[in-house]
Amino acid sequence: MPVSDSVDLESGADSDTADAEDESEATPVGLPINELFYSLQGEGTLAGVPSVFVRTSGCNLRCWFCDSYHTSWEPTHAWLGLAEIVAEIESHDADHVVLTGGEPLLHEESVALLEALDDRGYHTTVETNGTIYRDAPIDLASISPKLESSTPTPERAPDEDDVDADRWAERHERERIDLDALSRLVERYTFQLKFVVTDAGDMPEILALLEDLRATADVPVRDDDVLLMPEGATRDRLAETRARVADLAMEHGFRYTPRLHVDLWNDAPET
Numbered sequence: 214m215p216v217s218d219s220v221d222l223e224s225g226a227d228s229d230t231a232d233a234e235d236e237s238e239a240t241p242v243g244l245p246i247n248e249l250f251y252s253l254q255g256e257g258t259l260a261g262v263p264s265v266f267v268r269t270s271g272c273n274l275r276c277w278f279c280d281s282y283h284t285s286w287e288p289t290h291a292w293l294g295l296a297e298i299v300a301e302i303e304s305h306d307a308d309h310v311v312l313t314g315g316e317p318l319l320h321e322e323s324v325a326l327l328e329a330l331d332d333r334g335y336h337t338t339v340e341t342n343g344t345i346y347r348d349a350p351i352d353l354a355s356i357s358p359k360l361e362s363s364t365p366t367p368e369r370a371p372d373e374d375d376v377d378a379d380r381w382a383e384r385h386e387r388e389r390i391d392l393d394a395l396s397r398l399v400e401r402y403t404f405q406l407k408f409v410v411t412d413a414g415d416m417p418e419i420l421a422l423l424e425d426l427r428a429t430a431d432v433p434v435r436d437d438d439v440l441l442m443p444e445g446a447t448r449d450r451l452a453e454t455r456a457r458v459a460d461l462a463m464e465h466g467f468r469y470t471p472r473l474h475v476d477l478w479n480d481a482p483e484t
């Protein structure tokens with residue numbers, strides 16, 4: 214289902230916040246949906262599983278490499294009611310639903326959607342940056358904490374001229390790790406920790422974060438729960454990063470996850 218822009222979203226804000234450009238309008242109900250499509254789960258422990266993807270718009274972070282630019286740097290979406298979203302999901306023959314974004318846990322309505330999907334027997338994965346905790350029926354919390362190498366800088370910002378990269382750099386750096394939210398997520402849910410890795414320079418930060426999380430959380434965080442994923446939104450970029458990241462996974466005893474959808478369909482939308 215291609216979704217074009219309708220109402221603009223106050224970037225990074227909760228969906229409860231009324232559209233700043235039109236305060237006379239009632240708060241939209243439902244969720245800001247950027248795209249909704251059927252594909253194979255491309256990442257993580259469920260890679261290869263046929264799944265319906267629901268991509269919400271809006272994010273509290275601004276990774277320079279974000280492969281979902283139109284949910285973060287330049288959010289576009291249509292507001293869909295829960296019944297419409299569920300009906301669209303049910304039109305596909307799948308048992309698995311992946312709720313992603315943007316940052317899906319920004320939106321309180323994501324909880325109601327997950328409850329509706331749980332009632333209907335779906336397996337739900339939530340792709341999250343790990344900075345927000347919500348209580349919801351999530352079967353797999355797929356947490357991708359953001360490293361320093363994700364922070365936008367003048368040298369590594371999206372190409373487009375009109376993005377406010379300077380202002381976001383500071384907020385991104387301040388908000389990208391929330392140990393309390395991370396601990397609550399791993400304590401509450403079956404989880405995987407999926408780090409976007411470019412090179413060996415990312416490893417000290419991953420190891421330090423794992424040490425902090427293991428000291429804080431009341432549940433074990435096993436090396437087996439840690440996945441290294443090569444940075445790359447295109448086949449060409451993945452060709453540069455994946456062998457290096459596979460070597461790092463073997464060296465440290467972590468898992469490696471491919472990006473199957475990029476191998477199969479490159480950077481096509483709705484894949």
Ligand SMILES: C[S@@+](CC[C@H](N)C(=O)[O-])C[C@H]1O[C@@H](n2cnc3c(N)ncnc32)[C@H](O)[C@@H]1O
Pocket residue numbers: 272278279280281313314315316317340341342343356357407409442443444445446
């Ligand atoms: C677009 S994000 C949406 C969910 C959430 N905001 C997050 O970052 O986890 C979905 C997944 O894509 C990953 N990702 C985004 N851009 C990427 C890139 N250029 N290379 C590799 N992974 C990327 C994120 O780390 C996350 O695991």
Ligand SMILES: Nc1nc2[nH]cc(C(=O)O)c2c(=O)[nH]1
Pocket residue numbers: 252253254255256266281311313314340474484
């Ligand atoms: N096929 C496919 N698998 C994915 N796994 C996580 C994705 C995401 O963007 O969150 C994603 C995606 O965008 N496409």
Ligand code: SF4
Pocket residue numbers: 272273274275276279280281284285314315316342359
């Ligand atoms: S946290 Fe996720 S959606 Fe937000 S900018 Fe980073 S990769 Fe994109």
Ligand SMILES: [Mg+2]
Pocket residue numbers: 280281
């Ligand atoms: Mg993706």
